[in-house]
Amino acid sequence: MSETTTPSAGTDPVVIDVWADLGCPWCYVGKHRLTRAIQSRPDADRFTLRLHSFELNPNTPTTPETIEAAFIRAHGGDASVVLQAERHIQGIANRxxxxxxxxxxxxxxxTFHRVLQFADTLGLAEPFFSTVQDGFFAGTLNPFDVEELVSAAVQAGLPADEVRQVLASDDFADAVRADIADGRALGVTGVPFVVFDHRYAAAGAQSEDGYRQALEQVARESAATR
Incomplete structure (x- = not known):
């Protein structure tokens, strides 16, 4: 998948490939850390985020359920474990x-990932992903409701009629599967999974400082090989 930005004069563009899933809390936290790390650099515009689809739980039902119900369905027992984990991540996110x-x-x-793939054809994958995921975790957007998803897509710059056409079909399903297959070929089993400049991979959400160090390293090496 591709996003387009204009690099600074005298610099080479650096692509950062990110495999992520909509409902992944660590993807949410990690993407904001990565974005802040990029924005903190004077050459921020040379870095291009390229979003890739990945399904953490492909067997999850299409009918929405609570997080607790999803945990019990998948693992049995009570949901205290997942609720404890959720509160832990909530505290990190809030801080x-x-x-x-x-x-x-x-x-x-x-279905979300199919629209993401469509957004990518317009160069809008990153803003679409961020708009939907940010609203989802803020509790202001239900991405499993067609009208709310269309509205978020329009907010990110996508044409409503074409989004509806995608939602009413199986369009871009193969593109989603191809992204997932590419990720698995790289060893992706969980997300977020970030590849910097086709050189280094980082599995899981890193600290903002960790992302800064990775960006500095790839920028330095890119300059050395230019």
Whole structure:
């Protein structure tokens, strides 16, 4: 998938490939950390985020359910474990200035990823992903509701009629599967998974400082090989 930015004069563009899933809390936190790390650099415009689809739980039902119900369905027992984990991530997110709703719904994300692939053809994959995921975790957007998803897509710059056409079909399903296959070929088993400049990979959400160090390293090496 591709996004387009204009690099600074005298610099080479650096592509950062990110495999992520909509409902992944660590993808949400990690992407904001990565974005802040990029924006903190004087050469921020040379870095291009390229979003890739990945389904953490492809067997999840399409009918939304609570996080607790999803955990019990998948693992049995009670949901205290997942609720404890959710509260832990909520605390981390809140300390970093991010909203984090514990009552958000849980459902299959394949349809979302099909729209993401469509957004990519317009160069809008990153703003679409961010708009939907930020609203989802803030508790202001239900991405499993067609009208709300269309509205978020329009907010990100996508044409409503074409988004509806995608949602009413199986368009871009092969593109989603291809992204997932590419990720698995690289060893992706969980997300976020970030590849810097086709050189280095980082599995899981890194600290903002960790992302800064990775950006500095690839920028330095890119300059050395230019």
């Amino acid at each position: 970093e200035g991010l909203a984090f709703d514990l009552d958000r719904p849980n459902a299959n994300t394949f």
